[in-house]
Amino acid sequence: MIELVGYTAAVCTSLSFLPQALKVLKTKDTQSLSLVMYSVFTFGVMMWLSYGILLNDLPMILANVLTFILAFFILLMKIKNNKKDKLADQAGHQ
Amino acid sequence: MIELVGYTAAVCTSLSFLPQALKVLKTKDTQSLSLVMYSVFTFGVMMWLSYGILLNDLPMILANVLTFILAFFILLMKIKNNKKDKLADQAGHQ
Incomplete structure (x- = not known):
């Protein structure tokens, strides 16, 4: 029972980056x-x-490989747009 | 030594939401x-x-109370702006 709470937590916090990565992929917007x-x-x-x-904890390894791929993709897209995003932030762009 | 890796990991993934919360607070932009x-x-x-x-793991409790406060604040700001953000997404707003 206690382990189920831990697994639910791990699945949620790892998989949550999937919709964010898809949103960035779709809109190209990282501002x-x-x-x-x-x-x-x-x-x-x-x-x-x-x-x-x-x-040597396989569930921890698998969850973090997945999260790493998603977070690193979002990071790369943000780095790519960073100059443009900064200028827009300064202009009070919403 | 192994524990140090775990603590570094926990501090980084928890505290990383602080600059995101501050950015949302400053720009009000959640698009x-x-x-x-x-x-x-x-x-x-x-x-x-x-x-x-x-x-009964105090470091885990403390790290997740902090992360919860930051993530919940960002979520509330996103919910507040969601209608506006959706319209802007559809308009291909960057």
């Missing part, structure tokens, strides 16, 4: 996404993945 | 944020928090 968030988050997921490898 | 992502993610963090409470 309100934070570059610092996705940099720190992607690094954090790499650390979770390393932790899973060190502990 | 490129995915409503589905923040709904599923916030629910997932609530599950991680429940898991931490069930396991």
Whole structure:
């Protein structure tokens, strides 16, 4: 029962990045996404993945490989748009 | 040493939502944020928090209380702007 709560948590927080990645893919819009968030988050997921490898924990490894792919894709799209996004932020663009 | 990797991971993935929350607070812009992502993610963090409470794991509880506050704030701002954001998405707004 307790493990079910943990698995539900892992599936939700990992899979949640799928609709965000699809939205970015579809709209090419990353303006309100934070570059610092996705940099720190992607690094954090790499650390979770390393932790899973060190502990030999397969569910942790699989969940974090998936999250890493999604977060890294969003990060790359944000980096690509960053100059344009910054200018738009400064112009108070909504 | 292995625990240090885990703690670094937890701090990074929790704290990463702070710059995103600050960006939303400053710009009021949530257009490129995915409503589905923040709904599923916030629910997932609530599950991680429940898991931490069930396991009596204080670091897990503290990290997820912080992440929950940040993610829930971003979710509320997204819900508030959702109608406007959808119209702008349909108009191919960048």
